[in-house]
Amino acid sequence: MASRATEIGIRPLTPALWKDLERLFGPRGACAGCWCMYWRRTAGEYRAGQGAGNRRALKRLVTQRKAHGLIAFEGHEPIGWLSLGPRADFPRLDGSRILSPVDDRPVWSVTCLFIARGQRRRGLSVRLLEAAAAYAARHGARLLEGYPQSARGRHLPEAFAWTGIESAFTRAGFDEVARRSPTRPIMRRPVGAG
Numbered sequence: 544m545a546s547r548a549t550e551i552g553i554r555p556l557t558p559a560l561w562k563d564l565e566r567l568f569g570p571r572g573a574c575a576g577c578w579c580m581y582w583r584r585t586a587g588e589y590r591a592g593q594g595a596g597n598r599r600a601l602k603r604l605v606t607q608r609k610a611h612g613l614i615a616f617e618g619h620e621p622i623g624w625l626s627l628g629p630r631a632d633f634p635r636l637d638g639s640r641i642l643s644p645v646d647d648r649p650v651w652s653v654t655c656l657f658i659a660r661g662q663r664r665r666g667l668s669v670r671l672l673e674a675a676a677a678y679a680a681r682h683g684a685r686l687l688e689g690y691p692q693s694a695r696g697r698h699l700p701e702a703f704a705w706t707g708i709e710s711a712f713t714r715a716g717f718d719e720v721a722r723r724s725p726t727r728p729i730m731r732r733p734v735g736a737g
Contacts, residue, residue, distance in 0.1 A: 551622070551667070553674040556612035561605055563614055565598075567621035572598055573657045574705055579612070579626045582633035582654045589635075611682070613674050615667055622662040625671040626655040627679060630688070641723040642690050650731065651679040653689040656707040668707055672715035676734045685735040689717060693726045 554560065572578040576594035578601045584592065592600055604610035611632075615623030630652045636642050653675055656668050672689070679687045691707035709719075709728055717730035 551615055551617050551670065553613050553615045553623075553671060555678060556605060556610065556614060558606050558608070560614055561602060563616070563621040564605075564612075564624065567614065567624055567657070567659060573624070573655075577705075579610075579624070579655050579657075582626075582635045582652075584635065586635070611678070613671055613678060615671055617662070622659045623667045623671055624655070624657040625653060625675050627651055627653045627675050627687070629684075636690075641727050642729065645688075645721045645729055645731075648686060649684075650686040650688040651682075651684040651734075653687060653707065655705055656711075657705065666714075668711040669714045672707070672711060672717070676716070676732055680734040683735065685733065686731050687717075687734045688720075688729060688731045690727060690729060693728055 556564065567573075568578065572594060576597055578597035580592065580597040580600055581589055583604075584597075584600070589597065601610060609632075611626070611628040613625045613627070614621050628651060630636060630644070630650050633652055633654050636652065636654075637644065653672065656671060658667050676687050689707055689712050691709045691712050693709045709730070712730045715732065717732040719728045720731045721729040723729075
């Protein structure tokens with residue numbers, strides 16, 4: 544019998560996988576009606592769309608193939624999600640004092656990791672991050688950047704881990720390049736040639 548780890552597959556988000564993403568996110572849209580739109584919208588747009596509006600906005604981007612992401616499956620069951628894309632796809636990052644650009648080098652950003660309850664603490668975040676590096680490289684990226692939470696010396700509730708955990712990024716080959724807050728490193732990994 545194959546081990547659980549060998550049964551996990553990771554696939555790029557396509558319109559055909561929208562129903563799987565809906566099933567993974569559930570009626571709450573992953574977390575409080577976010578639908579992975581927090582970094583894509585202004586604060587006002589995000590709050591106004593919380594729930595169904597954010598779901599429609601993400602579905603529109605997926606249908607137009609303007610949203611990059613990866614879904615992890617165990618068999619046919621969606622168990623994990625990672626959102627990524629060119630940093631310009633996530634304008635709210637630039638409005639953040641602690642996550643503003645480190646330099647003028649073009650990067651792709653990992654903005655969200657969502658692992659289904661019961662699937663956490665299996666190393667799935669690391670696998671998704673490694674798959675994200677390969678995916679970004681195939682799409683011309685040279686650097687992949689993430690904004691995880693640091694759990695150093697403190698308990699981090701799962702609800703606050705939606706941008707990932709620093710230790711998972713480290714295990715996936717990312718290095719810290721800036722830290723403007725004790726709990727929010729900016730981490731990068733080279734992914735493309737050059």
